[in-house]
Amino acid sequence: KQEVTQIPAALSVPEGENLVLNCSFTDSAIYNLQWFRQDPGKGLTSLLLIQSSQREQTSGRLNASLDKSSGRSTLYIAASQPGDSATYLCAVKKAAGNKLTFGGGTRVLVKP
Amino acid sequence: DAGVTQSPTHLIKTRGQQVTLRCSPKSGHDTVSWYQQALGQGPQFIFQYYEEEERQRGNFPDRFSGHQFPNYSSELNVNALLLGDSALYLCASSLAVTGELFFGEGSRLTVL
Numbered sequence: 001k002q003e004v005t006q007i008p009a010a011l012s013v014p015e016g017e018n019l020v021l022n023c024s025f026t027d028s029a030i031y032n033l034q035w036f037r038q039d040p041g042k043g044l045t046s047l048l049l050i051q052s053s054q055r056e057q058t059s060g061r062l063n064a065s066l067d068k069s070s071g072r073s074t075l076y077i078a079a080s081q082p083g084d085s086a087t088y089l090c091a092v093k094k095a096a097g098n099k100l101t102f103g104g105g106t107r108v109l110v111k112p
Numbered sequence: 113d114a115g116v117t118q119s120p121t122h123l124i125k126t127r128g129q130q131v132t133l134r135c136s137p138k139s140g141h142d143t144v145s146w147y148q149q150a151l152g153q154g155p156q157f158i159f160q161y162y163e164e165e166e167r168q169r170g171n172f173p174d175r176f177s178g179h180q181f182p183n184y185s186s187e188l189n190v191n192a193l194l195l196g197d198s199a200l201y202l203c204a205s206s207l208a209v210t211g212e213l214f215f216g217e218g219s220r221l222t223v224l
Binding site for chain 2: 004032034036041042043044045046049089091098099100101102103104105
């Protein structure tokens with residue numbers, strides 16, 4: 001059974017500092033991994049999707065890496081801003097069309 | 113291009129009642145999945161619908177049932193509500209072959 005863990009559960013940084021968010025999964029046989037952002041009481045916004053054959057994906061200030069063999073993904077957010085404050089969730093999919101298995105999320109606070 | 117839309121956004125029920133939540137997928141998507149997110153936790157997969165049939169199901173009791181219509185929209189029904197059913201219910205749509213899920217804003221259910 002796939003298990004996804006995100007540590008730490010909460011993180012507070014001063015504005016301008018780079019953010020590093022970790023995600024680990026127990027079964028390396030994944031189809032893809034997705035990072036989401038969730039604002040309080042809201043739905044999920046997809047940030048980056050990494051296919052199993054890829055090592056990283058980039059979008060603006062965001063960069064996500066994937067190391068399947070070690071069961072890890074890292075989301076980097078450069079030069080954090082107060083607007084980056086949110087909960088960040090990672091999720092893995094075992095096969096195309098299959099369900100997503102989510103981690104518990106990391107709640108991020110960027111202080112001005 | 114409308115994204116995934118869900119209704120209602122908030123609702124309050126009492127124990128033992130029944131509830132129906134609705135979801136319209138993103139234009140062009142044919143697969144709908146439902147997730148339950150308890151406060152402070154990651155979403156948990158309930159079930160997935162494709163071609164009007166339940167294709168996969170998570171670890172949820174039979175009180176949770178669903179339906180997909182010919183226009184790909186979907187309903188989630190929960191019978192005999194329990195206090196523990198209080199959660200944010202998220203609908204996600206996708207093309208079955210691409211794997212990327214797009215989420216709606218969710219329906220917040222409170223059971224008293």
